[in-house]
Amino acid sequence: MLGVLGGMGPLATVDFLTKLIENTPASCDQDHIETIVSSASHTPDRSSAIIGTGEDPYPHMKKALVGLERCGADIIAIPCNTAHYWHAALQKETKLPILHIVDAVVDQFESSRCNNGVVGILATTGTIQAGVYQTRLLNRGYGYVAPALHSQSDVMHAIRLVKAGQLALASKILSVQARLLMDAGCTVIAMACTEIPLALADISSDLAPFLVDPTKALARACIQAAGLEPVKLSVI
Amino acid sequence: MLGVLGGMGPLATVDFLTKLIENTPASCDQDHIETIVSSASHTPDRSSAIIGTGEDPYPHMKKALVGLERCGADIIAIPCNTAHYWHAALQKETKLPILHIVDAVVDQFESSRCNNGVVGILATTGTIQAGVYQTRLLNRGYGYVAPALHSQSDVMHAIRLVKAGQLALASKILSVQARLLMDAGCTVIAMACTEIPLALADISSDLAPFLVDPTKALARACIQAAGLEPVKLSVI
Structure with a gap:
């Protein structure tokens, strides 16, 4: 069970x-x-x-x-x-x-994508500060990019919007941040807060193939x- | 809790x-x-x-x-x-x-609708045969109509379609059955199987105001x- x-x-x-x-x-x-x-x-x-x-x-x-x-x-x-x-x-x-959850994400990479990529981390400030993803990604041979400080506060704001049910605005903010991470050399983006896929789920943009859903x-x-x-x- | x-x-x-x-x-x-x-x-x-x-x-x-x-x-x-x-x-x-669940439905009627209506029951054959709704509705002053035998097997078929993820076909069958119950004098329809609202949730037809969701x-x-x-x- x-x-x-x-x-x-x-x-x-x-x-x-x-x-x-x-x-x-x-x-x-x-x-x-x-x-x-x-x-x-x-x-x-x-x-x-x-x-x-x-x-x-x-x-x-x-x-x-x-x-x-x-x-x-x-x-x-x-x-x-x-x-x-x-x-x-x-x-x-x-x-x-x-x-x-990070092992689940990396296992998914390994079973369906190329290894040793660079992962962009969209997450709460707590997750980023605690290094939840960073340590485990490095240990398993992946690089990572976390948003810059001012970008991180935008991400956190978007997560709070999801919790308050304002998905459209949250989706807009998170798309911008995901694009910045791709520009910074990421090969894939981990939507590393369980609220983020709720806002980015319906995205039909060019970003979609690069978004990984840790919840899934x-x-x-x-x-x-x-x-x-x-x-x-x-x-x- | x-x-x-x-x-x-x-x-x-x-x-x-x-x-x-x-x-x-x-x-x-x-x-x-x-x-x-x-x-x-x-x-x-x-x-x-x-x-x-x-x-x-x-x-x-x-x-x-x-x-x-x-x-x-x-x-x-x-x-x-x-x-x-x-x-x-x-x-x-x-x-x-x-x-x-039937008390919850009747309490909802009493707090937001006229009392003593006639309730159409869309449910599994088990729920109908067991009298789950009928007894409790009668005790609280409501009439009811359950589908005729051949209609009931259509309802049951639709419920199985929902469980198998075929929502569109299920929605079609259930709309027909709901309309038959309204024609038979019902003032409201209880979607009395938790799978039914999943198929009828998006209905934007004239039926929508008469559909009651027991799950809700x-x-x-x-x-x-x-x-x-x-x-x-x-x-x-």
Whole structure:
């Protein structure tokens, strides 16, 4: 049984669950993976905690993890990039394997694209400051580019717009930032905050083939961990 | 904390969670209701069990309920109309209140429409045969019309098409059936299988004002049970 440490935010969790269903080879309800989801939406803001301006979310995450364990989860996924700052600490709390979203992204690259590319990171300021992507990408032989400081505050603004339901404006801002990263030499862009694919999902621009959705990569990693072969992809 | 006994089917649970989020008055993650979801997708088909051709789903539902209780749920919702056949039995297993989807629908009528109408029931054959809606509607002063036998098999076929992702054809069949129920004197149509609103959601026809979405009604009942005022509705 898959345990989902979710609610960060609630809409991103629903997006993850949708991608889990869409990528599962299934023709009826019973073909789908049994899942227990803890939507711990009261968890304090992860980004604020990392940059030192907010309450510590860790006790909330730990409590949700214990609940999932008690419900019989065999493996854990966290559909929130920023929350992966606490991945190692959470992993120490449990014997259950906690999949890492960056590993899921890199595994996806390796199974379907050229290796050793340069990854542009669109993410919360917390994710960037915590180095969630950078360390793991470098360890696995990838370069990266993160937005410049003033660009990063635009990205963060767009993420907050998604959380408030203003997708159109968010999409506009994020497209500009993605293009800047491509101009800076990136070969692919990781939409490394679960809110970003919600705003960039419908993009039919020339950017689309270069956008990688970590939420989808994590969903597919969960399907593989359950011993199933995810449905074939046209693009990542 | 809201406990969701879900996975029947998985997509309907995601639809319920989306409606829970959309109907919650929230401006940030932390405003949303803490939720634990058991997506017990391996639960055998409810309709087949009721009509006597399939395995008993009750042990699966009971196990999921116990899991939710153990995780600290305070109240339970089941986003599957047919599963309400086992509502009374499940309620006997736990001290936690289990909201009833038909009560949620009737409460919605009473807060926003004229009382004592006639409700057309679009549902699985299991839901119809079990009388999930009929008994409760009559007890609360409502009449009802269920489709004739041959129409009911069309409805069931459409529901299976939704589960298989063929929304366009399903929408066509269900629109025809909804119109037949209106012609038979119904004042409102309950889309009483969680798959049906997925197929009829985008309908921009003259039927739209008469379609009631029990999934949404249940989501709003959960929000009220959490002590919050659901966001205002233009139509039910």
